[in-house]
Amino acid sequence: MDANCTLVCCEEEREDDKAVIVQFSNGNLRNTEQLDFSFYKNVDETNPRKKNRRMLVAESQRLSYVGSNFGTEALKCNNLCKYYVGVLNKETMRMEVHSAQLFNMQPVIPGESSTENDTSQNTDLTYREKVDSLIEAFGTNKQKRALSSRRLNQVGSEALQSAVAKAAHSIIDQKGLKALQQEVVQSQSGVSHYLPPCYHDADTPQHVYLFDDILSPVEYDALDAAGSKMAALTPEELQNITDGGCQSVVRHLESLPREGVARERQARCAFYLLMMLKLARQRHINRKFGQEEGCPRIIHTKLMRTFTVETFNNGRVQNVVSTSMRVKMAAYCLALLLHMGDMTSDLTLLHRDLGVTEKRIVEVAKSMGLTLVRHGCVKGNDGATAENRLATLVLPLVKYQPFIEIRKRKKMH
Known part of the structure; x- marks a missing residue:
């Protein structure tokens, strides 16, 4: 062949x-x-x-x-x-x-x-694509290497964007879209969005932040049995509450009036304050929250709807206290303490009980128009004493100017 x-x-x-x-x-x-x-x-x-x-x-x-x-x-x-x-x-x-x-x-x-x-x-084709095609056909080796490096970087950035998008979807699935939206709103609008209703034209300090906006009459009546239990606590039980990080509650229980409506009102408010402080320290709220303390069903529902957000975890709906909800809880606790302490509240004890920074609680007090003073000494958890900060509601309300940091320009040598 x-x-x-x-x-x-x-x-x-x-x-x-x-x-x-x-x-x-x-x-x-x-x-x-x-x-x-x-x-x-x-x-x-x-x-x-x-x-x-x-x-x-x-x-x-x-x-x-x-x-x-x-x-x-x-x-x-x-x-x-x-x-x-x-x-x-x-x-x-x-x-x-x-x-x-x-x-x-x-x-x-x-x-x-x-x-x-x-x-x-x-x-x-865009201008950039036309230039790239010219470099591929007639460019030097250096230009072709630069073009190849730029395209590799572009592929890397696309991979990074896909990874960020995947991470964002996973965070949304874990925390829930509602919780993320509320945190974004909180970061954009500050703490004023989470303050209790304020009546600036009120004649007396007691009517600036109404007690009924914090506890409605129906909710207040539901705390009858829980308030009686709080008023009958022994010194050992009060010490357990102190060890649990609720010094604000213990301080008001130690100074309860002898008898009458004032004693009953103070005890009921102390129980509601105790539930809010315990809720602020919870990461994932259990369905049995408040059952050991005898929390009424209506109070449990109010706390869940007012100070928690629903998230999804492994196909289950859970209630969590987000950062924005913690700020809202601080504002309502502060308003309640004003009614419990003759329009005066101890911010140092409150920020320790809530587990937030002093700067954050001071920001909340300023947003509510309270007057800030330093008075007395308070003993910390580590045994050290420091000057505590008090917040007082005085008419007219104080309007604080927002602090704007002015940076000095560096001199050119």
Whole structure:
């Protein structure tokens, strides 16, 4: 078989001896006699980029097909591989092997032009993409390396954005969308959004923050049994409450009036304050919260609806105290302490009981228009004594100017 075949090398082969292999994009050709093929080459043979451009045209009675070895529609396999085809010479009965090129024949519809498509594609590209294509074709090695590095960085940034989006979705699933929205609102509007209703035109300090807005009459009546229990606590039980981090409650229980409506009112308010302080220290609220202390159902529902947000964890709905809800709880505790202490409250004890910073509780007091003073000494958990801070409601309410930090400009040497 090898003796009957003649191999024609590519270097010795003429351009006219190259074979052509065609494929049609819209089907297979059954009868080759129905098509007339024409082969064209570029007339600019001096240009090294254009002298090898070829175009094959096939015409039939219905459609015309065009294929080329250049442009966006050309097959990339011609540049990656070399193809050979065997041609049988019937006169010599020898098989001659010639190099071949592949053409993808596409139908040409009248009224459409490939140049118009190219121009429309070019107009869709941005200026940056056009410059990148020029760098790929004619750029130096340094420019091509810079282009490759920039594209790798772009891929890295897209991967980072997808990772951030995935992390954001996981946080939303864990904390809940409502909790995140409230924290965003709290960061944008400050603490004024979470203050109890304030009546600036009130005649007396007791009517600035109404007691009924903190505890409604129905809720107040529901605390009858719990208040009686708080009034009958022993010194050992009071010490347990102190160890639990509720010094504000213990201080008011130690100074209860002897008898009458004032004693009953102070005891009921102390129980409600105790429930709020315990709620502020809970991360995930259990359904049995407040049952050991004998918390009425109506008070439990009020605490859950007013000072917690619902989140989703492992397919279950849970109530948590978010950062914004902790600020709201501090404002309502402060308003309740004002009614319990003749319009005066100890901020130092309150910020320790709530587990918030002193700066935050002072910000809440300033937002409520209270007058701040320093008086006496208070003993901390570590045994050290420090000057405590008191908040007093005095008419008219104080309007504090927001502090704006002014940075000094650095001198240029």
